Amino acid sequence: MNAMRKTYLPLSDEDRNYLKSLSKKRTIQAQVVDRARILLYKADGMTFQQIADKLAISTATVRLCVSKFHKGGLDAALFDVQRSGRPSEITDDAKAWMISIACQRPAELGYAQELWTLASLHKYIQKHAEEAGYPRLSTVTKPYIQKFLREQDMKPFKIKYYCEKRDPDFETKMHEVLLVYKQIEMQFDENGDLIVPDDYKLTITVSYDEKPGIQAISNTAPDLRPTPEHGEVYRDAEYKRLGTLSLLAGIDLLTGEAIPLVSETHKSSDFIEFLKILDKKYPSQDTIRIILDNHSAHTSKETRCFLDTMPKGRFKFVFTPKHGSWLNMIESFFSKMTRQMLHGIRVNSKQELEERIYKYFDEINREPVVYHWKYKMDEISEEEAASV
CATH class of the missing domain: 3.30.420.10 (Ribonuclease H-like superfamily/Ribonuclease H)
Structure with a gap:
């Protein structure tokens, strides 16, 4: 345990951004918010005692959360029941839904703009993910969406012109x-x-x-x-x-x-x-x-x-x-x-x-x-x- 207190948690940028979004949410359990903050503080190199004092919780709670992270990863540390919150990965169905949203015209979804911006697409996905049946996407990060679109070779922010062949002959x-x-x-x-x-x-x-x-x-x-x-x-x-x-x-x-x-x-x-x-x-x-x-x-x-x-x-x-x-x-x-x-x-x-x-x-x-x-x-x- 002593060695664990002195180490930094190996968090990716995506995981860190996800934990930050959880730590600011008011619509999830308070203990999940605390656990997200524990992992963030530990990733910054704080000791168990410093984290406990900052969050007004016991050092045992801090140790348990960090231990679960080392054994089972982010989900195991945050949630008591497996997949009750964030799934370990974004599913193929969720990705297909994001693609369908990116392919739609913003004006048909209630926006004044003709083309998506990364910010407006990110905001729409987060806002409507839960009602669409993909709660994991409610906390998806903007860099993830940018990377995802690049992988799909999609550019819903650009217009490329062509000439329609309207002449039957x-x-x-x-x-x-x-x-x-x-x-x-x-x-x-x-x-x-x-x-x-x-x-x-x-x-x-x-x-x-x-x-x-x-x-x-x-x-x-x-x-x-x-x-x-x-x-x-x-x-x-x-x-x-x-x-x-x-x-x-x-x-x-x-x-x-x-x-x-x-x-x-x-x-x-x-x-x-x-x-x-x-x-x-x-x-x-x-x-x-x-x-x-x-x-x-x-x-x-x-x-x-x-x-x-x-x-x-x-x-x-x-x-x-x-x-x-x-x-x-x-x-x-x-x-x-x-x-x-x-x-x-x-x-x-x-x-x-x-x-x-x-x-x-x-x-x-x-x-x-x-x-x-x-x-x-x-x-x-x-x-x-x-x-x-």
Whole structure:
């Protein structure tokens, strides 16, 4: 016993946190609270006599509690009847219940928030564990829940976005787009040079989309440029909105040239204006094939009337599936443009914004990049592409 008084109880962090929660509870037996405190004090290195004096109990009670801990563990030291309180382990059913709670939307359980936080999930589990039939979880610790979720590879605190395939013909339409990309690939020889037919009739393929709502924003005070003392650009947090512009743009997938049209809107009339730019740009014998989405301006009565005025076969539209804009290669171009040029841009007028957009296209077209599509291209044979 003398040696036992001088040793520290080997408590894990989880056991220590559990005992601390028991020592503060008012809804369990007083003797369980005392036993929890005995074990905590002993883990801190207090002697039997010091513990007895602090809790106003006998040293025999202290010795018995510590002895039971050494012989049978935490449960044996705390409870007279086996498993009348905390089970030795959290059961699989209790773990499954925790997972089901983590998978639910907090708003459906009476919370205002959309996503769980670790604190709110911990609080909910503790509050509702007993009524759900898992009393052990009423004292589960926040670090345990965090560790448990990590083991299950669950992150109910985060949102990861995806595109729902709402188009019933998604696979068919995607296949049509991939066929176009395969046909483009076949228009180049093994050296990467464009193969020009003897009759000089080419099928020009343009990847097209709109980028509406580009904001013209001006500073209310001049930016402070980097200095040796301050390496960043310093900018006044206040700004002034000057309106928005729309960008209609296409990429010639044979040459990599980017073709812009900046407008106040992106209506059918604007789209028709872009088609006129393409019609003027390419020889009359060429077919202009455009990969584009299902925006109403692309299929409107006004657009169809314009196409009826064009020579037969001059324009051919290939539509991406709904929620399949990622199949259109110009999306990558817009992403690059946002990073390189539009991010943090400040202008003095909408006119300046328009001029700088056109200037960006001039810079890009000095060294055009021919885009090559790779995804699922191994599923498209040259024979199938040639037969279409």
